[in-house]
Amino acid sequence: MNIYDVSQHAGVSIATVSRVLNGNPNVSEKTRENVLKVMDELGYTPNVFARGLGLDTMHTVGIMCSDSSDPYLAGAIYYLERSLRSHGYDSILCCTGYDLEVKQKYFSLLRSKRVDAVILAGSKFVEMRPRDNSYLLEAAADLPIMLVNGWLEGDNIYSTVCDDRAAVKQAVSLLIGSGHKKVLYLYSSYSHSGLNKLDGYKDALTAAGLPVQPELIHQCAKDVEASRDLLLSLADEGLTFDAVMTSDDSLAVGAVKYAHARGISIPGDLSIVGYNNSLLALCTDPEITSVDSKVEALCTTTVNTLMGVFSGVNVPSRTTIASDLIKRSTTNF
Amino acid sequence: MNIYDVSQHAGVSIATVSRVLNGNPNVSEKTRENVLKVMDELGYTPNVFARGLGLDTMHTVGIMCSDSSDPYLAGAIYYLERSLRSHGYDSILCCTGYDLEVKQKYFSLLRSKRVDAVILAGSKFVEMRPRDNSYLLEAAADLPIMLVNGWLEGDNIYSTVCDDRAAVKQAVSLLIGSGHKKVLYLYSSYSHSGLNKLDGYKDALTAAGLPVQPELIHQCAKDVEASRDLLLSLADEGLTFDAVMTSDDSLAVGAVKYAHARGISIPGDLSIVGYNNSLLALCTDPEITSVDSKVEALCTTTVNTLMGVFSGVNVPSRTTIASDLIKRSTTNF
Numbered sequence: 001m002n003i004y005d006v007s008q009h010a011g012v013s014i015a016t017v018s019r020v021l022n023g024n025p026n027v028s029e030k031t032r033e034n035v036l037k038v039m040d041e042l043g044y045t046p047n048v049f050a051r052g053l054g055l056d057t058m059h060t061v062g063i064m065c066s067d068s069s070d071p072y073l074a075g076a077i078y079y080l081e082r083s084l085r086s087h088g089y090d091s092i093l094c095c096t097g098y099d100l101e102v103k104q105k106y107f108s109l110l111r112s113k114r115v116d117a118v119i120l121a122g123s124k125f126v127e128m129r130p131r132d133n134s135y136l137l138e139a140a141a142d143l144p145i146m147l148v149n150g151w152l153e154g155d156n157i158y159s160t161v162c163d164d165r166a167a168v169k170q171a172v173s174l175l176i177g178s179g180h181k182k183v184l185y186l187y188s189s190y191s192h193s194g195l196n197k198l199d200g201y202k203d204a205l206t207a208a209g210l211p212v213q214p215e216l217i218h219q220c221a222k223d224v225e226a227s228r229d230l231l232l233s234l235a236d237e238g239l240t241f242d243a244v245m246t247s248d249d250s251l252a253v254g255a256v257k258y259a260h261a262r263g264i265s266i267p268g269d270l271s272i273v274g275y276n277n278s279l280l281a282l283c284t285d286p287e288i289t290s291v292d293s294k295v296e297a298l299c300t301t302t303v304n305t306l307m308g309v310f311s312g313v314n315v316p317s318r319t320t321i322a323s324d325l326i327k328r329s330t331t332n333f
Numbered sequence: 334m335n336i337y338d339v340s341q342h343a344g345v346s347i348a349t350v351s352r353v354l355n356g357n358p359n360v361s362e363k364t365r366e367n368v369l370k371v372m373d374e375l376g377y378t379p380n381v382f383a384r385g386l387g388l389d390t391m392h393t394v395g396i397m398c399s400d401s402s403d404p405y406l407a408g409a410i411y412y413l414e415r416s417l418r419s420h421g422y423d424s425i426l427c428c429t430g431y432d433l434e435v436k437q438k439y440f441s442l443l444r445s446k447r448v449d450a451v452i453l454a455g456s457k458f459v460e461m462r463p464r465d466n467s468y469l470l471e472a473a474a475d476l477p478i479m480l481v482n483g484w485l486e487g488d489n490i491y492s493t494v495c496d497d498r499a500a501v502k503q504a505v506s507l508l509i510g511s512g513h514k515k516v517l518y519l520y521s522s523y524s525h526s527g528l529n530k531l532d533g534y535k536d537a538l539t540a541a542g543l544p545v546q547p548e549l550i551h552q553c554a555k556d557v558e559a560s561r562d563l564l565l566s567l568a569d570e571g572l573t574f575d576a577v578m579t580s581d582d583s584l585a586v587g588a589v590k591y592a593h594a595r596g597i598s599i600p601g602d603l604s605i606v607g608y609n610n611s612l613l614a615l616c617t618d619p620e621i622t623s624v625d626s627k628v629e630a631l632c633t634t635t636v637n638t639l640m641g642v643f644s645g646v647n648v649p650s651r652t653t654i655a656s657d658l659i660k661r662s663t664t665n666f
Contacts, residue, residue: 060425067411071612074407078400081428085439090446092393093426095414106418113423224615253616260618279404282557283586283616285593 005141007155010038014155018312026314060090061306062110065121066098070222071278072248072295076121076148079299087307089116098124104135111139117306119146121299123191126150144309146302149293151192151318158309160302160319162293164193167323168200169207171273171291172245174325176208178333180243180271186230186255187247188222197247197275215239220251224280227254232261242270249274249281249290256284256330272330286329297321336474340488343371347488351645359647393423394639395443398454399431403555404611405581405628409454409481412632420640422449431457437468450477450639454632456524459483477642479635482626484525484651491642493635493652495626497526500656501533502540504606504624505578507658509541511666513576513604519563519588520580521555530580530608548572553584557613560587565594575603582607582614582623589617589663605663619662630654 007014012031019027020035027035061084065073081091092115094106103125110118118139120126125147127133133152136145140156147159175183185201187194202212216239220230231244231254244255252274256266264270266286274281274290281288298321308315327333340347345364352360353368360368394417398406414424425448427439436458443451451472458480460466466485469478473489480492508516518534520527535545549572553563564577564587577588585607589599597603599619607614607623614621631654641648660666 063426071404071407074404074410077407077410077426078428081426085427091426093396093410093414093424094418095411224612250612257618279557279583279613280616283613285590285618 005042006035006038009042010035015312015314018309019314021312058090058114058116059088060092060113060115062092062094062113062115062118063121064094064096064103064106064110064118064125066096066103066124070122071280072276072293073122075278075295076299079296080119080121080148080303083300083303087303100127100132107135107139111143115143116310117144117146119148119302119306120150121148123150123189123193126152126192128190144306146306148298148302149193153317156309158302158305158315158317158319160298160305160321162193162298162323163320164293164323165196165200165203167291167293167325168197168245168247168275169203170200171289171325172201172204173207174333175243175245175271175273175331176204176210178271178331181210182213182216182241183243183245184231184234184239184241185217185245186220186227186251187218188220188251189247194247201245216241220254222248222250224250224254224257227251228257228261229254231255231258235262244270244272246273247275249276249278249288252288252290252330253280253284256286256288266330267332271332274330277324277326281326281328284330289328289331290326292324292326294321294323336489338375338474339368339371342375343368348645348647351642352647354645391423391447391449392421393425393446393448395425395427395446395448395451396454397427397429397436397439397443397451397458399429399436399457403455404613405609405626406455408611408628409632412629413452413454413481413636416633416636420636433460433465440468440472444472444476448476449643450479452479452481452635452639453483454481456483456522456526459485459525461523477639479639481631481635482526486650489642491635491638491648491650491652493631493638493654495526495631495656496653497529497626497656498533498536500624500626500658501530501578501580501608502536503533504622504658505534505537506540507666508576508578508604508606508664509537509543511604511664514543515546515549515574516576516578517564517567517572517574518550518578519553519560519584520551521553521584522580527580534578549574553587555581555583557583557587557590560584561590561594562587564588564591568595577603577605579606580608582609582611582621585621585623585663586613586617589619589621599663600665604665607663610657610659614659614661617663622661622664623659625657625659627654627656 007017020032084091096103096106137154145157151159246252252272255272259266259270274288277290277292281290305315340350353365417424429436429439470487478490484492579585585605588605592599592603607621610623610625614623638648
């Protein structure tokens with residue numbers, strides 16, 4: 001018996017049930033009476049949303065991340081913890097790795113601790129096969145699930161995403177506009193965010209009337225050396241390219257190393273764009289132009305949305321944050 | 334009334350009291366009787382160490398770190414969480430920043446959550462002035478305090494440290510042995526670990542019969558650009574040096590950038606050694622020789638020690654982990 005059952009039986013949204021529970025005046029008297037009647041009939045005890053009122057709550061939120069030693073996710077954890085703390089919530093951290101079974105196990109564990117919500121940090125928590133996400137959809141009936149730069153449709157699931165597609169489109173359009181004809185695209189992940197970035201690359205080519213050439217699109221482990229070696233072998237096979245757009249700074253660092261290894265001048269003969277604007281982009285010579293994917297804004301917005309859910313306010317199920325292109329010395333725009 | 338009072342009144346160590354509470358046979362009958370008598374007289378309820386027996390425990394450990402977006406600390410949190418989880422403990426994370434008052438506030442907050450122990454990750458939690466550490470010493474009467482690469486003497490306080498002093502001495506000795514006469518030392522922190530590293534630098538000079546020259550020792554913010562700019566201005570002031578030893582990879586990256594900016598060949602005219610063997614050391618050309626400070630071993634050892642404390646086993650109050658020098662292309666040894 002949970003809030004989802006109440007919303008189903010009453011024929012209203014979970015947000016409406018939540019507003020009734022929280023005494024939010026933004027509900028008609030008729031709806032309120034209907035919801036309360038259904039609760040009574042079902043014998044529902046409003047323990048989940050009562051949490052938002054400070055009743056029956058540990059004031060604790062679970063944060064799951066695949067790997068907190070990844071620089072992007074390390075930043076995310078820092079900002080999420082700080083923002084939750086500012087609202088009086090503790091963070092229980094779970095570093096899950098990438099295996100689905102382990103993620104599910106840790107997710108169950110967090111639920112058994114009666115956390116008030118679970119935040120999934122990073123886009124690696126939404127699986128390609130819908131049935132692999134069913135444990136999240138089912139759990140959302142009992143507690144809000146917040147996705148940081150991931151997207152999953154469902155009641156009581158809230159996403160805050162960066163406009164990755166627009167960000168990559170903008171960067172690639174600038175590369176094309178500054179005279180590049182063959183922009184190689186390197187990416188590491190097929191996640192929501194990963195696929196969006198790839199679409200942004202294709203958007204830019206299409207907008208410029210250029211063909212999408214599969215031989216210019218390559219998947220690569222998120223690793224400096226793997227990226228350098230891939231580019232070296234592609235060049236050895238005779239592939240030519242005058243710019244490299246990447247889905248992560250580590251891949252862009254690999255591209256800088258490839259250029260150094262082959263004596264190719266940057267940005268004269270090769271332009272390079274990174275993603276995430278991490279510390280890594282500042283370590284190379286020249287420093288790397290990179291998309292700032294606004295991890296701090298993503299995290300504080302996620303927590304603000306969650307606080308809205310707790311207090312029964314109407315919040316959007318999806319919020320998009322605009323990225324920023326930080327121009328440095330690996331590009332001539 | 335706590336275990337500290339019992340140990341004081343009985344004239345035995347906290348570890349002994351703990352062993353008595355846990356029924357550990359490694360205590361003489363006379364001592365056991367004495368401890369139990371004191372407990373009785375004082376009206377002591379053994380709630381703290383009973384936690385180790387699975388009684389009266391939330392199976393939750395607080396982790397405090399100054400800044401989880403620092404690559405070294407991000408790694409530490411990842412390994413601590415993973416290791417605690419493998420023992421069935423949750424981690425409540427607190428990112429405190431560097432301000433003492435904020436650290437104290439968060440520490441109290443963790444205690445109020447009745448965590449079973451607090452782990453302080455990184456060497457920024459032990460203050461220079463003894464009175465600023467009294468809140469830790471007092472709290473240790475109630476729950477174990479674990480320091481990861483920090484050192485504070487006190488009952489029920491356990492440190493796992495890297496042999497930073499030996500590590501820097503070894504690296505600087507290798508620099509001197511390979512013909513360097515003027516080794517500049519760049520460091521960012523006056524923490525326990527920071528001072529040890531500086532001592533290691535001095536040890537190496539002394540061992541080689543070289544004078545310690547204050548003009549070759551410089552403090553610098555832990556930041557790539559700050560390090561590069563400091564070296565540029567020192568060179569402009571006429572300082573000469575043929576090697577740079579650093580206390581952190583970010584400072585070493587700055588040294589590589591300084592050399593590139595001035596057209597100085599690495600390692601021909603300038604050798605550079607980093608510290609922590611982070612991702613940053615792999616981003617530059619040439620890649621940076623760096624001390625692997627064994628953060629994973631530090632963290633798993635910290636958690637293993639804590640599990641020993643919980644079960645009343647005799648554990649050392651200080652464990653030292655040996656570092657490793659990873660030789661890459663910024664040195665000719």
